[in-house]
Amino acid sequence: MIKIKDISKSFDDKVVLESISGEFQKGKCNLIIGSSGTGKSVLLKCIVGLIAVDGGKVFYDMRNFSDADHDMKAEIRREIGMLFQGGALFDSKTVEKNVMFPLDILTKMKPDEKIDRVNFCLKRVGLENVGKKMPSEISGGMKKRVGIARAIVNNPAYLFCDEPNSGLDPQTSILIDELIQDITYELNTTTIVVTHDMNSVMGMGDNIMYLYKGHKLWEGSKDDVTHSGVRELDDFVFANKVMSALRDKL
Amino acid sequence: MKFFYEVGRYFIFLRSLFINRESFKTYYHLVLEECLSIGVGSLFLVVLVSTFIGAVSTVQTAYNLVSPLIPRYVIAQVVREMTVLELAPTIMAIIYAGKVGSSMAGGLGTMRITEQIDAVEVMGINSISYLVLPKIIASVLMYPLLVVIAGFCSLFGGYLIGAATGIITPPEYIFGIRFVFNEFTITFALIKSVAFAFLISSISSFKGFYTQGGALEVGIATTGAVTNSVIAVLIADYLLAQLLLA
Numbered sequence: 001m002i003k004i005k006d007i008s009k010s011f012d013d014k015v016v017l018e019s020i021s022g023e024f025q026k027g028k029c030n031l032i033i034g035s036s037g038t039g040k041s042v043l044l045k046c047i048v049g050l051i052a053v054d055g056g057k058v059f060y061d062m063r064n065f066s067d068a069d070h071d072m073k074a075e076i077r078r079e080i081g082m083l084f085q086g087g088a089l090f091d092s093k094t095v096e097k098n099v100m101f102p103l104d105i106l107t108k109m110k111p112d113e114k115i116d117r118v119n120f121c122l123k124r125v126g127l128e129n130v131g132k133k134m135p136s137e138i139s140g141g142m143k144k145r146v147g148i149a150r151a152i153v154n155n156p157a158y159l160f161c162d163e164p165n166s167g168l169d170p171q172t173s174i175l176i177d178e179l180i181q182d183i184t185y186e187l188n189t190t191t192i193v194v195t196h197d198m199n200s201v202m203g204m205g206d207n208i209m210y211l212y213k214g215h216k217l218w219e220g221s222k223d224d225v226t227h228s229g230v231r232e233l234d235d236f237v238f239a240n241k242v243m244s245a246l247r248d249k250l
Numbered sequence: 251m252k253f254f255y256e257v258g259r260y261f262i263f264l265r266s267l268f269i270n271r272e273s274f275k276t277y278y279h280l281v282l283e284e285c286l287s288i289g290v291g292s293l294f295l296v297v298l299v300s301t302f303i304g305a306v307s308t309v310q311t312a313y314n315l316v317s318p319l320i321p322r323y324v325i326a327q328v329v330r331e332m333t334v335l336e337l338a339p340t341i342m343a344i345i346y347a348g349k350v351g352s353s354m355a356g357g358l359g360t361m362r363i364t365e366q367i368d369a370v371e372v373m374g375i376n377s378i379s380y381l382v383l384p385k386i387i388a389s390v391l392m393y394p395l396l397v398v399i400a401g402f403c404s405l406f407g408g409y410l411i412g413a414a415t416g417i418i419t420p421p422e423y424i425f426g427i428r429f430v431f432n433e434f435t436i437t438f439a440l441i442k443s444v445a446f447a448f449l450i451s452s453i454s455s456f457k458g459f460y461t462q463g464g465a466l467e468v469g470i471a472t473t474g475a476v477t478n479s480v481i482a483v484l485i486a487d488y489l490l491a492q493l494l495l496a
Binding site: 045048049050070073074075076077078080082084085086088089090091101102104105106150160 | 270272276360361364365366368369371372373374375380
């Protein structure tokens, strides 16, 4: 479980996050949703420590990450897998080497064991024959899947996904969402997904946090998101014409 | 004020290279890869430029030595001093900054804007140490070798053009480059090359590592890396000459 308490962040004079608190449950897909520019990705980066918070604390299973020393932070980070918006694959390494990277650095596994683990993870994300290719030789959807394989190769306790289906076609988006959901249940990870895609929200939103202009306005599940009674959230949810038509029918 | 902020940040960056490092085994392969990229990758340009510089220096020195009282082997002596003291370490440093420094800044800048550095950081790895330290070590190891090669090629270029054009005969040239030779100039050139290699690689990496924005900013960072490296090299060149030769 990940707990955040009163997270605040400003860039120069612009307040991006203001006193955000919440809990992200283990074995569930926890979604942070909101329009572009509401601070979703900043919140995610604050949680993993890529951006220093101005105020507030982050706890990883009761371990205070915000006040931890370097060794403790490194230890917690080694339990983290993260899928970045663009995949963030290393251009100079093959797909196989990209997925193997955390094992090379963080473990003392033997080469054969590492190759087996990499092959298992690539197979798990449905990419069995691309190991020798360079990231520039594969599609956007494949890059995301390689990113997921790299994120799970070290059996993470915490999985973070920053806009996992941005720039993908609807079918591939659903595949990626299902993959993240399956992995979450399979590995029992605490998964946090930042998204503004309503398909993702309705498909995998076990626990949803809605951000609006740097504030947390609502928290609930996908079952409640369509009748939250929060005007800003309704505007967000029903901005999609399909969702809007569905509401009119109901 | 911004200047002092940047200088302070540069020294903090340098400090971060050496704290919370990964194991030496991790760096071994990375340093070898960088040595190949920096050393072998720069070899052609270094050989080409230095050979021509040596040739041109010979022709221009001969052009300026008009008095018949001055023996012709002085041409080779002048070319040797110019090459060892300045052309090989310093002019090559400017070329090195343009080729290797810009590549370092561009590579790290692209890694930054595509979140590859964040990906390293989020795994609990000191990204500065992991990505930059091998570049600096490889640079400090390879650049002095390139300077030695540049010095040799430059003198050889002078020899070739002297012999081909009849400006100076081969025996005179060989005599000239050995005449009143002070070995310390070689030591001085190597000291300079180590200092320049460190400055170019660290400044270029610093500029690339802290790139923010998109492709345009990567271009700006790359240009800044070359400009700042060249300025640092010229200042260091003067300071080292003042300290070690004056």
